[in-house]
Amino acid sequence: MNRTREHWTSRMGFILAAAGSAVGLGNVWRFPYVTGENGGGAFLLIYLGIVFSIGVSVLVAELIIGRSTQLDPAGAFRKLAGGAWPIVGYMSILTAFVILSFYCVIAGWTVAYMIKSITGSVLTANPEEIGGVFDAFITDPLEPVLYTALFIGLTVFVALGGVASGIERAARILMPALFFILLVLVARSVTLDGAVEGIAFFLEPDFSKVTWETLLAALGQAFFSLSLGMGAMITYGSYMQRHDDIAGSALAVTVLDALVAVLSGLVILPAVFAFGAAPTAGPGLTFITLPSIFAQMPFGFLFAALFFFLLAIAALTSAVALLEVVIAYFMDEGSANRKKVAVTAGIATFALAVPASLSLGVMSGFTIGGKVLFDALDYLTNNITLPLGGLLVALFLGWVLKHRGEEEFVDGSTLAPALVGAWRFIIRYVAPVAILLILINGLGFI
Structure with missing residues (x-):
């Protein structure tokens, strides 16, 4: 096709x-809850070290694939190498679609809790009571599905505007808003009575708590937090101008990503300690523990609504990227226009999201490998296809496209020539081993 990129x-x-x-x-x-489960400050340092070495290196690799080809993931691998390599692109596109389907279910919960926080219906000082409210909500056959539909509609709406007028314009509004809300919530959390203990837990490393599981958790968190292995960064890289600076841009993205994680820790962990809750509460920390904490704060409903609005913004910007992976593929490979593809992809996402949501309630009797559909989709992507995709990207740039990859790395950048040696070593040796550990651990072999 002769479509203008x-x-x-x-x-x-x-x-x-x-x-x-x-x-x-x-x-x-x-x-925040993974940090709480893994000892606080020591985990934070290990996580940051991995993000700014392995994470940013794989991010650079994905941007190189996208920028050099100006194509979707499948088309990019086909153009660069052919053979069986396009399978990696197809896998990342399918991974993005599957993740988007159950991701929108969780994102719908954040929108619901933002509204319910304003009305006060999810705020009580009794965590057990809130746990019951949360369980009743996610197992309801209708309400979470409606919020999922609303969120998918918002995602499609942004994507309809295209790269410049849709995704970029939304990012220019939503990302500053996200940081503003984060800073407001940090200011509230760190000034609570008893917050100092939580700040110390989060920022003061205690390496006596570090175990092999801590390292694996940090590896997994660093890899997944940068949206690697799902085609999103390849797709976004394909919208870069031919000589845009990859190294500097990747570093800036990594800094912002890590900053949001650190600020989120400063929102949640000081508040958890201030009210005597357990930092090891796991996934329930957000929808069960935190509402009980907000209920005990002055103007708690307002801070709760802000927090869940923050979650919804973070979810929306990621969901748009996941949807764009699918849109880019069908626009590059076929003749459909953006509007048709975006709406069709949104409908297909909803079609998979509905049974994923219902599997937590009325469809819980239907299982795949002993897991309900929601958990099965999560396991398939997070434990298998994401790390496998990231591993193959690292091997591809490190060994198959090694010379051209290095040329693309330094093209358009004043920073990259000083870093190309380190990047070469990490992408060839360190990243494959680290991601392989994530994959093996996810499959339960470690």
């Missing part, structure tokens, strides 16, 4: 959009 209008627009793709529920929801 869309591009970002500025480097800042790309950085904000790519950071929006990376910043998601993994940063604001998952990072």
Whole structure:
């Protein structure tokens, strides 16, 4: 086809959009409770070290694939190498679609809790009572499905505007809003009576708590928090201008992504300690523990609504990136226009999201490998296809496309020539081994 390729209008627009793709529920929801489960400050240091070495290196690799080809993931691998390599692209597109389907279910919960926080219906000082409210909500056959539909509609609406007028414009509004809300919530959390203990837990490393599981958790969190292995960064890289700076932009995206994770930790962990809750509460920390904490704060309903609005923004910017992976493929490979593809992809996402949501309630009797559909989709992507995709990207850039990859790395960048040696070593040796560990651990062999 002779379709004109869309591009970002500025480097800042790309950085904000790519950071929006990376910043998601993994940063604001998952990072604080994983940190709490793994000892606090020591985990934070290990996580940051991995993010700024392995994470940014794989991010650079994905951007190189996208920028050099100006194509979707499948088309990019076909153009660069052919053979069986396009399978990696197809896998990442399918992974993005599957993740989007159950991701929108969780994102719908954040929208619901934002509204319910204003009305006060999910705020009570009794965590057990809130746990019952949460269980009743997610197992309801209708309400969470309606919020999922609303969220998918918002995602499609942003994508309909295209790269510049849709994704980039939304990122320029949503990302500053996200940071503003984060700073407001940090200011409230760290000034609570008893918050000092939580701050110390989060920022003061205690390496006596570090175990092999801590390292694996940090590896997994660093990899997933940058939206790697799902085609999003390849797709966003394909919208870069031919000689845009990859190294500097990737570093800026990584800084923003890590900053959101750290600020989220400063929102949640000081508040948890201030009210005597357990930092090891796991996934329930967000929808069960935190509402009980907000209920005990002055103007708690307002801070709760702000927090869940923050979660919804983070989820939306990531969901748009996941949907764009699917849109880019069908626009590059076929003749359909953006509007038709975006709406069709949104409908298909909803079609898979509905049974994923219902599997937590009325369809819980239907299982795949002993897991309900929601958990099965999560396991398939997070434990298998995401790390496998990231591993193959690292091997591809490190060994198959090694010389051209290094040329693309330094093209358009004043920073990259000083870093190309380190990047070469990490992408060839360190990243494959680290991601292989994530994959093996996810499959339960460690």
